[in-house]
Amino acid sequence: MQTSLENTSEYQIIEFTWPKGYQSDGLHAGLRKVKNDMGWIYSTTPAKAAGTYTTNQFQAAPTTLTKNTINKNHTLQAIIMNSAVANSCTGKLGEKNALTTQKLVAEKLNINPDLVGVASTGLIGDQLPMDIITKGIEKLQLTDNTEVTNAVLTTDKHAKTISIQIDIDGKPVTISGFCKGSGMIHPMMATMLGFVTTDANIEDGLLQEILSSEVDSTFNQITVDGDTSTNDMVVTMANGQAENTELTKDSPDYPSFVSAFHEVLSTLAQDIAEDGEGSTKLVEVNVQNAATHDDGQKVAKAIVGSNLVKSAIFGEDANWGRIVAAIGQTDATVDIEHTSIWLNDLPLVVDSQAADFDEKEMKQALSNNKITILVDLNSGTSTGQAWGCDLTYNYVRINATYKS
Amino acid sequence: MQTSLENTSEYQIIEFTWPKGYQSDGLHAGLRKVKNDMGWIYSTTPAKAAGTYTTNQFQAAPTTLTKNTINKNHTLQAIIMNSAVANSCTGKLGEKNALTTQKLVAEKLNINPDLVGVASTGLIGDQLPMDIITKGIEKLQLTDNTEVTNAVLTTDKHAKTISIQIDIDGKPVTISGFCKGSGMIHPMMATMLGFVTTDANIEDGLLQEILSSEVDSTFNQITVDGDTSTNDMVVTMANGQAENTELTKDSPDYPSFVSAFHEVLSTLAQDIAEDGEGSTKLVEVNVQNAATHDDGQKVAKAIVGSNLVKSAIFGEDANWGRIVAAIGQTDATVDIEHTSIWLNDLPLVVDSQAADFDEKEMKQALSNNKITILVDLNSGTSTGQAWGCDLTYNYVRINATYKS
The missing domain is CATH 3.10.20.340 (ArgJ beta chain, C-terminal domain)
Structure with missing residues (x-):
């Protein structure tokens, strides 16, 4: 789907913020030397969820787990993420560690594990040091800070974030996205993680349709080095707390929502290309x-x-x-x-x-x-x-x- | 076709030399500052010819001309080549210049233009300076030197050559190949020119079959940078002057000939990869x-x-x-x-x-x-x-x- 972005005054880009009902945190757990390496996002109510995932045959354990989790009920309430260790090519132990991570987060938040996504990025082949992961989860809080946007970075020079606000039948709706990605970037899901949260109230199934379509013309059209990774995913959550009338394809505001969603993905995709490893242009x-x-x-x-x-x-x-x-x-x-x-x-x-x-x-x-x-x-x-x-x-x- | 090269004592690699009946020359005509930039190969008798060509849609004028020339009678007696200017993306004038080059060589050698192949490599987009080309052709001689193997180089660090001798029903048959290629190298014809001459006597049509098959497992399996060029070709000539009984698929020596031919292409292909632009390994x-x-x-x-x-x-x-x-x-x-x-x-x-x-x-x-x-x-x-x-x-x- 192609949407015309020119001359639209239907949405506005605002300073990065979480949509209604989202909380988050990011911190240094010890996977990296100094920088933030763990973080999470949490919605105070279960949110509709959709995802797109790497096409690489060697799909990392957390990527497969998140895909399966979303496919169960198309609903998430939290996503836990870490950098430094990709938990990819790690066999049965890697699968177990991803599951344990999911379970620990669910226990801490007192929600069902099926509501928790897991995302990892970093070096392929090493096992997650579960002592550090466990302590990291213990320390994570529910705050308004945006530290999680740094916690997913690897060779990225800076965090990549965007918030857009649109008006849907009189209610302000916010779409906020952030991502990581710098090397191993290529069409068909780059080596990247992308997360888009919104408080929009949207019809079942529609979020996945919009995401898949818009990823095609944005994240799947960037390349840094022609390589694709084992961990890539873009996950989006919509918790409905903006309280707009449920968006459907027939809603008068549907095209504006898609435009705004496209703008979020397109901006993040261009940020990744611009921050490509070593790039000057x-x-x-x-x-x-x-x-x-x-x-x-x-x-x-x-x-x-x-x-x-x-x-x-x-x-x-x-x-x-x-x-x-x-x-x-x-x-x-x-x-x-x-x-x-x-x-x-x-x-x-x-x-x-x-x-x-x-x-x-x-x-x-x-x-x-x-x-x-x-x-x-x-x-x-x-x-x-x-x-x-x-x-x-x-x-x-x-x-x-x-x-x- | 895959051939086993191990444990074969049926052919031997010898110092680079032309097979019987081939002459050549290379010189500095003035397209490059100092280095050799023009050369030719000539067979004293018309030789069976076969070629494989770039799959790039923007095929350079000389590449198209050589393809069409070979396809007419599957026979060549000479190939003229230059470096520095690729004569690619040069429109009607480029086509005319390639034809003129072919004609000038034919006149000088007193043979039919349909027996002359033309190969160019270098910068895309510039027209051939025909005054320099014309003077270069005037100066070219028929000698035993191997200067032509330098004349086709661009960013290559050194010439890439190999000669192999095999015995076919008691007659020594020589296969000699040389090529250029360093950057813009990728499967499906790299940015390269390859020339293989032999004095073998071989059945009509069989030379093309062997060439196409062996290029697949050699030149089409190397990559330097994933880019393919507009000028690539591998051309082979067989003039029959070794006077062996005509090689057919049923000849007892056919497998040895194919093995030796493969070895020539495989060695040249590896030489190109090893001499990839900037490479150390x-x-x-x-x-x-x-x-x-x-x-x-x-x-x-x-x-x-x-x-x-x-x-x-x-x-x-x-x-x-x-x-x-x-x-x-x-x-x-x-x-x-x-x-x-x-x-x-x-x-x-x-x-x-x-x-x-x-x-x-x-x-x-x-x-x-x-x-x-x-x-x-x-x-x-x-x-x-x-x-x-x-x-x-x-x-x-x-x-x-x-x-x-």
Whole structure:
């Protein structure tokens, strides 16, 4: 589903806050040296829940557990999360540890374990040190702070958060999202965890439909390095405490809610791309006149995913041949004689050949922190969009030394 | 087709030389600052010819011309080649320039233009400077030197060559290959040019069959950066001057010939991976107990293609979770509870969990110039193999500054 975000005054971005009825906490339990490494979110009443999960065949224990938990009743009341240890490739003991974590949180909050999601991110292969996890859960409180948004970070430079407020039949409804993700980021669920809470009152089943659709055009359209992880998930909770009339597809406010939801996911996805490991530039690719939306998405992803394009952008080099080569690698319908490319609005390629651009203007454009590449495939009327970042010395440094 | 190369004494690798009846030359025409940039190979008699070409939709003018030329009569007598300028994305003028180049060579050699292949590599988008090309062709001679093997290089550190001799019904037959390729290298024809000459006498049509099959398991199984180019091709010529009885599938020597041909392509492919832009280590991945050969190839390629795995290998870091994540990203059949991995013969993962390896031994293994990763998918009896290299600061440096 594509929604037009331009010219909408139906929602407003506000300072990050929890929607009505949500509490949280984050702290340093000892999984990482200094930084926050555990946290949770809690809704004072059970919330409708939906999720999307990694497509990697090696799905981590907490990811599988959360998926199964949500699928039982489509309801959650809390999500516990930790960084540093991914609890992935950890066998039966890993499954047991995820279950124990779920149970400990349920006991502390005095709710059913089936209402608790579990999310982990960090190094693959190590077992969760359950003594630290247990002590961490003991220390977690129900507060208004937003420390949990830091507790899920790994190589991220900063927390990624957004709150949007919309009016639904006279009631203010808030949607608040946060996520982590920096490396191992690729379409089809990046190495990322995303959490979206809202106080909207929404019809059964609709939350999953909106989430799945909007993840496709946001989180699934970013790439940092072409790798996908074993732990990825986006989970959303809607506790209904805004007390709006239940949202259905026929509600007059339904399109605004979807727009606002899209904006939350899209902003978080772009934040991840911008904070890609080692990155110095956010790269946005827009494709127009594609034969199909799928073609447009494919071409946009191929360009942001090309190591050569990414290196050239880091070098502030208008090496457009690499963009053309990336387009041609896809099986999208391409008018190979009439493909055109612009970089930050300057023509780079016209009809599949070099445009007569001003070198100085182009150099200036390439020095921006955000590079927008527009591709016209001259093959139809559909569009596509994707985000990524440049490939830098720092990406190599970060990933050559991640474990040791 | 897979051929066993071990324990064969049916062929021997000899010092690089041209097979009977081939002459060549290479020189500095002025496309590059100092290094050789033009060259040719010539057979004193028309040779059976076969080729495989880039799958990129933006196919360069010389690549299309050579494909069409070979497809006419499956015969070539000469191939002209240049580096520095790819003659790709150059429109009608580019096509005309490729044709003119073909015609000039044909005139100089006094042969039909339909017997002349044209190959270019270098920067996409610039037109060939035809004055330099014309003067270069005027200067080229028919000699025994092997300068042409340097003339096709771009960011390659060294020429990649191999000659193999086999005995076919008492006659010595030589197969000599050379290639270029360093960046923009990926399965489905890497950014590479490969040329294989032989004096074998071989049945019509069989050369293409062998080439296509052997390219699949060699050049199509290497990756440097996941990008494919507009100019790639592998062309082979067989002039029959060894005077062996015509090789057919029923010849007793046919398997030896295919083995030797495979060895030429496999050696060149590994040379390309080892000389990958900025690389410090050759990475070989072998997959065993895959459900199908296709699954094995897919998994092998996914591992050598992962930026995270490549960065970890550069950092000499046994971060095996990234290998597991790369395997899980494919749609190959995987026994997710019983997948095992070895690195240079040391167990890294046993039954999808950390092996109890000696850190010191592993550190020693990781310091090697060649890293061999063996994966057991526990899902069948098929195998797969691929080659790549590590991802380094130098890769970024080379590609951030390639054009300017």
